[in-house]
Amino acid sequence: MITISEKLTQTETDGLDIKDTICLPFDERKRGRLKTVTASGEDVGIFVERGEVMRDGTLLKAESGDIFQVVAANEEVTTASTADAHLFARACYHLGNRHVPLQVGDGWLRYQNDYVLDDMLCQLGLDVQHEQAPFEPENGAYGEHASGGHSHHGHSHGGHSHGHGHDHSHSHSHDDGHHH
Structure with a gap:
């Protein structure tokens, strides 16, 4: 099995030869750890930093040095x-x-x-x-390329929660009268 452990940044991608592609749906591109196959049928294990979505076109580097490109399925x-x-x-x-x-x-x-x-x-x-x-959804206000140094909140939204664990406050309300 090919082991991939590095997601390349935009500045590292110029002039690289891509060995193969890895076609993944959004729910798998959100994961930092998964096993899948390349377009040519080779088994790969992806072990990259969690919390960042692999977008269509993202380049990944295997331990062998080979480069693989993510394709949004x-x-x-x-x-x-x-x-x-x-x-x-x-x-x-x-x-x-x-x-x-x-x-x-x-x-x-x-x-x-x-x-x-x-x-x-x-x-x-x-x-x-x-x-x-x-499916290539927006990163959102708190996504990996958001500006302004703004962190997400770690509180409950009456029935669902965001467990990001960062202190932050802002105001908005929901139908149940719950305010922040």
């Missing part, structure tokens, strides 16, 4: 679209309020299939389609 997703900018903004607001991973394009948004979200967006008036497509 087609997977079952929902793509919702509208030409109405106000309606699009409302849909993004409601999905963001639910903290779902969301990919945003020009007049369309994409998320992992969820019939409750599908129904909500249909009721708002968006065109909702299930399809096979790569």
Whole structure:
């Protein structure tokens, strides 16, 4: 088995020869430890730093020195679209309020299939389609390339929680009257 233990930064990738590709869906690209196979069928074990998503095009370095490129796999997703900018903004607001991973394009948004979200967006008036497509959601305000030195909070949201363990405060409210 090929052992991969290093994720290369953008500045380290110029002029490198890519030995093979590794096609992974989003849920596997979120993991820092997994076993899978390359496009040519070689077994690989990926052991990289946890907490950073492997994006489409990410380059990984094996212990042998070989370079492998991550490819975002087609997977079952929902793509919702509208030409109405106000309606699009409302849909993004409601999905963001639910903290779902969301990919945003020009007049369309994409998320992992969820019939409750599908129904909500249909009721708002968006065109909702299930399809096979790569899923590359936003990193979010607290993602790996966020600016401003802002850390995420470690508190409960009445029914779900974010266990990031960093002290931070900000204000927003939820339907249950819970305030921060």
